[in-house]
Amino acid sequence: MKFPAKVQALKAEEVSKSPSYRSDVLELAMMFDYCLNPKRTTQKRWSPKIASKVRTQRHSLLRFLQFSVATWCRLDAAYDFSVDPSRKQWDPLAKAISLNPANRVQTKKYRPVIPAPRQIVELFRDSDGFFVPVKSVRKAFEAMQDELCLPRDRETGPKLIRRSMANLVRPMLGETQWPQGKLMMGHQKGDISDLYAPARPDYMGLAMRATEEIIDQIEALAPGAFTGASPEITTAKGAVNV
Template identity: 40%
Template sequence: MASGFLVTDAISNYQILHGQLRASSEAIAARLAHVVRYIVTLPSAAVACEQVNDEWIQRFRTWLTAQPIVSTGGNHRSRSASTVENSVIQLAAVINAAHRRGDASRPAGFRPIPLKELSATPQHRATVPELAAMFRYALSRRRQSDGAGLHRFLIASVSTLARPDAAHEISTAADRGQWNSQRRVLDLNPRGRRQTKKYRATVRVPWQFAEHLDNVAGKFVPVSTVRSAWRGMAIELNLPGDGESGMKLIRRSVAQLLRDRRVPAEEIELMMGHRKLDAVTDLYAAFRPEHLSNAVTALEGIIDEIESFVPGAFHRKDTGQTGSSLKLISGGVAKNG
């Protein structure tokens, strides 16, 4: 019988007190489910937090690596080292949280491997036809909640180059202070949220996305996460594995498409949050018509290309063919017609 606070109890408490409150709750639950599945295979499921050391973790890594990822269609693919290590990192967070609460006698007795040592920078970039295939898949599942959420996520990600967490948090609610309809300006950092090293930019958006935002009250992506729907899509479309086709694929791919269209590097970096203006300049720059104008024009063209492959990808059914009388003219500028 284990002496100490059980890992399974620590996991349950963590999910109740922490995991369920985060946008990544589904990912957290999936990572910890692997740990629970492994514990069930042991001679005794009574494993105390204090017993989990480097040797225990290495046995867990070996076991999980041997468990293939199986799609709903029965297809198998191998599990990457970084995917395995995400479960190790999550377990360390669980045990450390138990220690802070006074449940476990000490923090995690093992050291996860930094993901940057396991993951090479993803090389795959989706082409416009590949992006269109993603929209086609999402539209085919639009009557289901995960499909509707995935469709909205794709629209937001292509239109803004936002990181997945920022795309999920886009809202038109007045108290969030994100959407300025008159100027077509979207602040990816909600009011009251402190900026981090992963800076969230204030961007001008393509007119096709502006029409959507003008007709949404509150959150644009209607679910807390589309991770599960994304995984289903990646398997269905046979997207590359080994970390090449995570949810940041849209961000990386659209950035490459902008480079291919000779959009100035500074504009791409500003949209992605890789470059920041000084505080005063940033406050006013986004409201100038010329701000990110090359990037926005190119994005409107990319969206038109996606729409040519998949009619309805960006179109809102309840607006009529040109929405609120907006038409695209040369140079990507919208005007009333």
């Protein structure tokens, strides 16, 4: 004989406190600069050869930052994205990104199809597989947190990029247009007909343009953030720990 449950499960927001820390554009730019212009924290300076090697080792973290800023996506979606045509995640004609690869069943954490900011499109042209070439950037992100003196206690971590982008774009859109932000984050599902015109202003076009504006600001503060040449990564080892 079954009895009805006496305790009702609570929603996550009712039982856990979400991290409140968010990065501004300057701090996001500092993260890119950390990858592009590594500096030794002690008084002794790195030789150009060593600095170049460290820059190469931080390439995976740079790729994660680029993709996360451009798409506001969840961590698993960033690691999962590939320009390989067989995965049907990148449509260069429509300039649309499908965060959910072909044949993967959607879950509660919905992965949307979103318009690609113009700055990430150029980077896709230099890629032929997974854009973030590692399974995790957690250790690399932790090392960056320490060097940039970012708060700990679960306030930051790789999820900080997604939270910060939403926080920056929301006031730019205003509450009337914020549903576009919800579509970008996968918190709201678009109509299937919207997939045929992902860059229209009434779909996510305003959110995309706000994202492009933030990327331009980051690029101005950290030249090369989205325009720098990709380093050779074949000789780097221990990349996730640098």
